[in-house]
Amino acid sequence: MTERLFEGADWDFHTLQRITDACEEVAMKDLGLDVYPNQIEVITAEQMLDAYSSVGMPLFYKHWSFGKQFAFHEASYRKGLMGLAYEIVINSSPCISYLMEENTATMQTLVIAHAAFGHNHFFKNNYLFKQWTDADGILDYLDFAKNYVMQCEERYGRTEVERTLDAAHALMSHGIDRYPGKKKLDLRAEEKRAGRRRQHEEEVFNDLWRTVPKGAAKSRSALSIERRRKLLGLPQENLLYFLEKSAPRLAPWQRELLRIVRHIAQYFYPQSQTKVMNEGTATYVHYRIMSKLHQQGRLTDGNFLEFLQSHTNVVFQPEFDDPRFSGFNPYALGFAMMQDIERIVASPTDEDREWFPDIAGRNDVMGVLRDVWANYRDESFIGQFLSPKLMRQFRMFHLHDDPEERAGIRVDAIHDDRGFRRVRRELARQHDVGYIDANIEVVDVDLSGDRRLILHHHVIKGSQLNETDAKRVLQHLADLWTYDVALIEVDAQDKVLREYVVSPRPIAAAVA
């Protein structure tokens, strides 16, 4: 029999080393995981609070909003309203996991299995993370960002920097490229090309061409709009990118600040799209590793029970009428789905064979799971792999709330044969970031006129922007653009629902 990893609740650094080695053995041999090198750091509660207020990163630039976060977390932690996380893990190479010093030995094992192997594998292999994040570079980049912001503060004054960052933060959720590989128009190259074209026209000028009869060509103004849009890369949904490249009066350092905020938003973008999968993967991995360690006799029964207790808490899903309910728990849903896939692959029922012909009975559980972890995000994952059995188990149902409907909220579908696909599609949609975030894009700029920036919000299902917040964000946007900004809310039929126009505050114009 293998030796016990530890007895009781105490641990020291040798224990941590042994735990990590044991976890690694299971992770590599049994689960076939592929991870970044691990770096495990033990921190105190205070340091955990610090990490909370800098979005979990070990270093970050200074800004008052992080102080607000910190004050808030500190107050609720002191009053006992909030427990602290057992760990924080950072998508970087080496993959850094922070462990709380207060955790018992069992908890440390759980946390190492969860973060250092579960999340780590997901970070390294999921296509979104591969596409959008640079794990090797992120810490260096954050270091650069921190120093850059500091230098700007020294050179241009703290208020100026703060104002720019405030504005950038307000637009952060709209500073993301959603589609990879989009060829961006290089404005400078475009300018050169335009010059060359003009020169060419002059060289080959022949007045005779004027007399050649033309067809019903596009009017001059329509042409110029098209051309202008193309030149500015419009329509553009990445507002920060647009401002960085095209705002007329920003100083170079301000553009660089926008760029920093944009890069950081982009770095976190995959995480918001893969909450269920990420936590599901990590929870599944820690469950497998812990069970294996227990089987091998490296964990005592007592320790294993302690683990099961906190595991059960983590994957608890309150029902909709429970006061504790606040939406789907990504841990619960993710873990249940991973286990369900395991079941479908290993011992499918007829129903599973019908719904999942590709994977049912393939018998290579880890192969299928690793493939799923690498190639899906929450929306597509739920859309493909949520099984009828799980919908029944969670007793899911779909509500349709139309304010126009007098009779009340309609139950649109429930967990029965008629409803499975509809429930699944709706749940997948609930996890689609593209669907959750307001769809706002820059559509035009009146360059020859008053330089007004025109944005459209494409309203889906009648859900418009909150007015106070929209005005405030637009104020920030106008301050950066330094001319008027108009936001028009249009529905699917291009009917204008509402229009906002905001002018920049004078101070911002004076600064630029």
Add this chain to the structure above:
Amino acid sequence: MAIHIIDRRLNPGGKSLENRQRFLRRAKTLVQGAVKKTSQERDIKDVLEGGEVTIPLDGMHEPRFRREGGTRDMVLPGNKKFIEGDYLQRSGQGSSKQSGPGEGDSEDAFRFVLSRDEFVDLFLDDLELPDLAKRKIAQTESEGLQRAGYTTSGSPANISVSRTVKLALARRIALRRPRKEEMEELEAAIAACTDEDERLVLIAQLEKLKAKSKRIPFIDPLDIRYRRFETVPRPVAQAVMFCLMDVSGSMSEHMKDLAKRFYMLLYVFLKRRYKHVEIVFIRHTDRAEEVDEQTFFYGPASGGTLVSSALAAMHEIVRERFNPADWNIYAAQASDGDNSYSDGELTGLLLTEKILPVCQFFAYLEVGESGGSAFDLSDSSLWTLYDRLRNSGAPLSMRKVSERSEIFPVFHDLFQRRETAQEKAAP
């Protein structure tokens, strides 16, 4: 695979301190308002402990584009009895509260905890000590360094390169050290020379120049200059605070408590502005004595009331120990307003002639029983006296207090930034 396990627990904490300060700076007015509101409900000791404050979130809002309203679809777990096509009544609760997790921005107030220093700072921030600058001469306490020209000796770190090179250049010119170009010219001439005799002459010349350039160094130890620093004494402001209190039988515990609170605030305030603050406690009945703090507040005493005795004692102490040229003198007197009728004349004289001229600030606090109705009837003898003095131009501040909750407002009132304070003092 190498696994690094690092113990970060010993790393310096307070990483968020800077961000927190930025937040406080930004929220200053809001926090200040909250601090004042909180402090009125609290005991002094608690006030100085810091604590939780609540500010409206509105001013610290971080806006984002948020969507609301419209048709909503949601999938929920835990169906018990619904079947497709059922209609649920809108209860205003449950389903309609489904809005996204947000970041707590729907809350209208924001709570957090201030540390003791932060609290006191904010609390006293808009207050100012009168005549702070008038007599700032004081003990030479700290010493600072100051540039003081150049010297010929010093440590290598202090070498002034520009000054050294300048002197070297001057010396080289004065002693006619051959320049490099001069020698190069000569060398070129030698190389180009065909006449053997002339060549020898030129070589001799070159040798001479070389010898001279060796004799006169490029930089001589004589040239070297060091930056000189001098230590200069920096004066440190110091203050003494006189607490005068009537402890005769008519002063109740409640009144003493009010007076104590006022003194404590004054002490905290002075302490923030001066490095050294000394406190002198003088209590009086019909005679005055200097006592320690414990006796001052809690020691039993009884007798008649002669305010002049306290003023005389204070004058004596000032004369002996606190030279007005070196000390900033602040005095606060607390009393229920009783004074022997015959003492009025002497008190007035002492105050205007001896005490007020040396004081930066003299405050009179008249304390009353809670309920405070006694004040409405008539002014006490001391109040009448001081009021007369003030009206004839003496720089006196005076207030009446009968409730604990009034202490802070009164204190604030007294130390408002100066213009307003004066206006209020002389209505």
